[in-house]
Amino acid sequence: MSVDIAGLKLANPMMTASGTCGYSTEYADFVDLRRLGAFVTKSITREPRAGNDYSRVVETRAGMLNAIGLANIGLDAFLAEKVPQLEKLGAPVFVNVAGTSVDDYVAVAEQLEQVPVVRGIELNISCPNVKAGGLQFGTDPEQVRHVTAAVRGACRRNVLIVKLSPNVTDIAATAAAAVEAGADALSLINTFTAMAIDVEKRRPVLANATGGLSGPAIRPVAVYMVHRVYTQVTRDANVPIIGIGGIQYARDALEFILAGATGLAVGTALFADPTCLHSIPEGLADYCRRHGFRRLTELVGSLQTA
Amino acid sequence: MTRQASSRGVYLAEVAANERLCSDHFVLRLPVEGFPPSQPGQFVQLQCRRPVEREGVRVADWPEGRPPQLTQPELTGIEPLLRRPFSLAGHSQSGQTAELEIIYRAVGTGTRWLATVSAGDYLSVLGPLGNGFGVSDHKPLAVLVGGGVGIPPLLYQAERLSAAGKQTVALLGAGRADLLPVRTTGDVPAEPEPTGCVPRLAEIGVGSVIATDDGSVGFAGFVGETFERLLDAGEWPADQLVVYSCGPEAMMRAVGDLCVDRGVECRLAMERHMACGMGTCQSCIVKIRDDNPAGWSYKLCCTDGPVFDAADIVWK
Numbered sequence: 103m104s105v106d107i108a109g110l111k112l113a114n115p116m117m118t119a120s121g122t123c124g125y126s127t128e129y130a131d132f133v134d135l136r137r138l139g140a141f142v143t144k145s146i147t148r149e150p151r152a153g154n155d156y157s158r159v160v161e162t163r164a165g166m167l168n169a170i171g172l173a174n175i176g177l178d179a180f181l182a183e184k185v186p187q188l189e190k191l192g193a194p195v196f197v198n199v200a201g202t203s204v205d206d207y208v209a210v211a212e213q214l215e216q217v218p219v220v221r222g223i224e225l226n227i228s229c230p231n232v233k234a235g236g237l238q239f240g241t242d243p244e245q246v247r248h249v250t251a252a253v254r255g256a257c258r259r260n261v262l263i264v265k266l267s268p269n270v271t272d273i274a275a276t277a278a279a280a281v282e283a284g285a286d287a288l289s290l291i292n293t294f295t296a297m298a299i300d301v302e303k304r305r306p307v308l309a310n311a312t313g314g315l316s317g318p319a320i321r322p323v324a325v326y327m328v329h330r331v332y333t334q335v336t337r338d339a340n341v342p343i344i345g346i347g348g349i350q351y352a353r354d355a356l357e358f359i360l361a362g363a364t365g366l367a368v369g370t371a372l373f374a375d376p377t378c379l380h381s382i383p384e385g386l387a388d389y390c391r392r393h394g395f396r397r398l399t400e401l402v403g404s405l406q407t408a
Numbered sequence: 409m410t411r412q413a414s415s416r417g418v419y420l421a422e423v424a425a426n427e428r429l430c431s432d433h434f435v436l437r438l439p440v441e442g443f444p445p446s447q448p449g450q451f452v453q454l455q456c457r458r459p460v461e462r463e464g465v466r467v468a469d470w471p472e473g474r475p476p477q478l479t480q481p482e483l484t485g486i487e488p489l490l491r492r493p494f495s496l497a498g499h500s501q502s503g504q505t506a507e508l509e510i511i512y513r514a515v516g517t518g519t520r521w522l523a524t525v526s527a528g529d530y531l532s533v534l535g536p537l538g539n540g541f542g543v544s545d546h547k548p549l550a551v552l553v554g555g556g557v558g559i560p561p562l563l564y565q566a567e568r569l570s571a572a573g574k575q576t577v578a579l580l581g582a583g584r585a586d587l588l589p590v591r592t593t594g595d596v597p598a599e600p601e602p603t604g605c606v607p608r609l610a611e612i613g614v615g616s617v618i619a620t621d622d623g624s625v626g627f628a629g630f631v632g633e634t635f636e637r638l639l640d641a642g643e644w645p646a647d648q649l650v651v652y653s654c655g656p657e658a659m660m661r662a663v664g665d666l667c668v669d670r671g672v673e674c675r676l677a678m679e680r681h682m683a684c685g686m687g688t689c690q691s692c693i694v695k696i697r698d699d700n701p702a703g704w705s706y707k708l709c710c711t712d713g714p715v716f717d718a719a720d721i722v723w724k
Contacts (some may be wrong), residue, residue, distance in 0.1 A: 124688040131416050132534070132686070144688075152706055159683050159691035161490050166683060170690045173706065317489055373684035374455065374490055375532070377418050 103383060103398050105139065105364050107342050108261045108286030110221055112139035112194065112365070114383050115355075115398065119346050119369030120144055120198035120224060120265070121170065125180065126187040132376040136192035137383070142367060143184075145200040145226050148209055150176030155309035160298050165317030165348070166370060167296055169310035172200050172229070177210050181217065189219045196222040196263060202232040204252045211256035222261030225253060228269070228292045228314075240267035240292070243279035250283035263344065266290040266331070268320075273327045274334040281339050289344035289367065290331060291324045317370040321348030325357045332362025332403050350378060352385020359386075362403040415444055419533045420459055421508075426525045429511065433557065433589035434523050435497070436510040440533055443506035446499045447540025448565035449677050449715045452508065453491035453685040455532040456518035490683050491534060492518040493710075495654070497560035498567070508533070511560035511589050537685045538714045541565050541675050543572045544650045551644065552578040552614075553635050553663050555655025559589050561677055563608065565652050570612040577602045578609050578616045579638070581631025581655070585624035592618060596626045600634035631655070632662040639670065646671045653677070653718075664718030674718035680709040687711035695722035 103114040117140045123129060125143055135141060153173025160167050175183070180197075188195050197220050201207040207225060214220045227240035227249060239245045250264055264280040266273055268291040277288055293314025298307040306312070324347025336343055345363025349355050350371040358366055371378050390398055424437040498509035514523040525531065541561075544550075550569045552562040559580050569576045579600070582588040596605045602615030605626075609616050618626030619634050627634050635651075638644070653663045654677035667674035680692035692709035697720050704722045707713065 121690075122684075122688060124686075128687045132418060144690075152702075153690065153693070156693050157681060157691070158693065159681060159689060161488065161683075164489060166490060168683075168689070168691065173690050370489070370683075373686075373689055375418060375534070376686070 103387060105342070105399060107140075107222070107263075107344075107365060110194065110261050114139040115359075115363075115365045115386075116379055116383050117196070117344060117365055117367040118142050118372065118379070119367040120226065121168075122369040122372045125175075125184040126191060129372070129376045133379045138193040138379060139365065140194045140196050140221070141188070141191055142196045142224055143180075143188075143198055144174060145172050145198045146174055146177055146180050146210060147172055147200050148177055148206045150174065150179065157307065157309055160307045160313070162296075162298055162315065163319065165315050165319030167298055167308060167313030167315055168293070169308045169313035171310065177213060181213065185217055185219060191219075194221040195219050196224050196261070198224045198226050198265070199253075200226040200229050202229055204249050207249055207253050208256045211253045211260070215256065215259055220260060222263055222286075223253065223257055224263040224265050224289060225249065226265055226292070228265070228267040238267060238269070240276060241270050243275045246276045247279040247283045250280045250285055254284035261286045263287045263289050265292055267292045268323065268327055269295050274330055277331040277335045281335055281341050285341065287342045287344060287365070288331065288336060289346055289365075291320070291327050291347050294320060294323075316348070318348040318350060318354075321354060321357070324348060325361050328358055328363050329361035329405065337362065337403060349382070352382045352389065355382050355386060356389060356401070359398065359401050360403070360405040362405075364399065364402050416536055417534070419443055421531050421533050423525055423527050423529045423531060424507065425527050426523070428523075429589055429591070431586040432513045432515065433587070434512055434514060436512065436522070436525070438508045438510065438531065438533065439505050440508055441505050443508065443533070444536065445501075446496055446506070446508075446536040447542070448496065448568050449540035449542075449561055450536040450538050451493045451495045451685070451714065452510070452533050452535030453493050453537065454510070454522065455491050455534075456521045457487035459530050459532040488518040488521065491685065492522075493537070493682055493685055495561035495677065495714075496536070497563050499564065509564075511557075511563075513557040513589070534685065538710055539712075541568075541652050541677065541715050543568055543574065544673065547648050547650045547673065548575055549644055549649040550574040550576040551635065551638075551649060551651045552576065552580075553631060553651060553653040553655070553659070554578065555581045555631055555659040556583065556587060557589060558653075558655030558659075558677070558679070561654050562652060563590065566609055566614045567612060570614055576614045577638075578606065578614055579619065579631050579634050580606065580616060581619040581621075581634075581659070584620050584622045588618065588620070588625065592625065598623075598627060600627050600637050630659065630662075632659050632666070635663055636666055639666065639672075649673070650675065651718075654679075660718075661723050664721065668719050675715050676718050676721065677714045678709050678716055678721075679714070682710050685710045696720050697722060
């Protein structure tokens with residue numbers, strides 16, 4: 103079940119999707135976090151952020167919208183309070199990093215170089231770039247290239263993962279920009295910008311008006327995007343993909359693997375049942391046994407389209 | 409990181425009973441083997457759909473040599489994805505099995521589905537979650553102020569208060585008689601005077617006052633008014649009393665403000681939409697006073713609450 107993410111060997115492909123698993127031990131009573139391939143933290147920013155007003159989430163059909171506003175305790179408190187817990191976690195840690203300027207990302211990445219338990223950084227580029235008039239970093243290949251290259255310089259020890267936004271015309275373009283700028287791995291996809299309306303009040307349900315759509319509803323699109331990025335960009339570049347988007351069951355995870363994902367991150371499903379972090383790898387192992395595969399990696403990108 | 413022998417977790421439970429209590433409320437009895445001790449004010453997250461383990465959607469359960477049954481996991485997606493939080497209305501222990509009592513109002517997709525569940529069906533229970541009301545050591549008097557679907561956790565708290573020897577009165581309100589999630593006797597007084605009109609509470613020595621907005625049973629008016637009248641009557645010295653309240657936010661705010669004004673300790677069980685209940689989704693925020701420059705910070709209803717001190721809450 104082991105997988106290789108840019109030279110870092112993980113015991114299995116299972117990861118937590120940023121923002122759905124807290125900072126460290128929130129799920130420790132419900133699942134054995136040591137069984138994770140890697141733990142991915144919620145987004146950390148240079149300064150603490152209170153986040154958006156209530157209401158922040160709403161369930162939609164087969165999915166949910168969230169607009170948390172990157173609420174987090176900030177880098178200093180993360181290093182002081184959460185890193186000691188992460189050191190006892192028993193799984194490699196990837197820290198998801200968010201920012202509103204290239205400097206923000208670089209500053210956080212530099213500090214995380216000094217934290218041994220942290221083995222990688224996942225760039226959340228679905229954030230507005232204040233200097234670029236609030237346009238999201240992740241929607242423009244040139245901005246993706248710029249921020250990835252800048253953080254690449256700060257990531258000498260840590261694996262650099264770039265988390266791609268699906269809110270683009272062609273995700274292969276932003277994927278190629280990230281890979282060319284030195285990303286070690288890509289994770290995809292982040293949430294879709296979406297809106298739910300309370301028709302009685304004629305107002306958006308969320309205080310932020312828009313939110314990110316996640317959950318089973320987005321899975322087929324996520325599988326397609328993984329397949330497109332795999333065939334157009336990463337297969338030849340030999341860059342691993344971490345597949346994210348509506349994974350609940352082992353069969354969902356298998357779709358991502360067949361489409362080209364090496365790693366898997368579970369997000370929204372954790373809210374409903376964190377024990378899927380156990381049941382999914384059990385299902386994957388069973389699938390490999392039944393189909394005679396000795397290693398899960400043999401399945402990566404093995405989709406037959408002819 | 410070591411999991412205790414009896415810790416909070418995800419449990420599969422076979423429903424013992426699920427019965428209608430009034431026009432909208434149901435009482436669910438759920439024996440859960442290995443469920444840990446709980447406190448009144450704590451809650452559980454119920455999956456409002458059939459547990460997947462029983463649907464054969466895990467890869468491990470696929471029939472040998474046959475393709476997966478695509479319809480099942482695809483279609484379960486249109487059932488509620490997220491769990492729904494429910495406060496505990498009671499918890500009785502028999503050996504290793506906890507019988508949880510949950511009183512809920514069927515109002516949305518999840519709770520309407522829950523109302524269709526029968527004895528013998530299975531439910532996935534996650535919990536216990538959050539912090540309980542607690543019982544004040546040194547104050548001998550307790551008043552429970554509950555509105556509508558906020559009443560159930562107070563029934564459980566009444567048991568604890570009674571067992572701790574507290575002199576307890578319950579003030580219970582609803583929009584109208586058939587929305588009251590607790591059974592009453594035939595003789596409910598129209599004046600706010602505690603009587604044995606709620607048998608379940610009378611049995612444990614707790615007197616009750618019933619109020620309905622439309623006056624269809626008990627006092628005609630808001631339950632908060634009955635609290636103010638009884639407080640004004642002067643039988644409850646402020647420094648001897650703790651108020652425990654759960655219900656609509658406007659009701660809790662009125663009760664909380666009155667308590668703060670009169671110097672009465674008041675603990676409120678807040679309600680928020682929540683995705684996880686475990687402190688990860690960050691959706692169930694409550695503004696709580698803080699000594700930071702802003703004067704407040706967000707706390708999570710699920711892990712910091714749901715019970716908060718009324719004096720700490722920054723209302724909208």
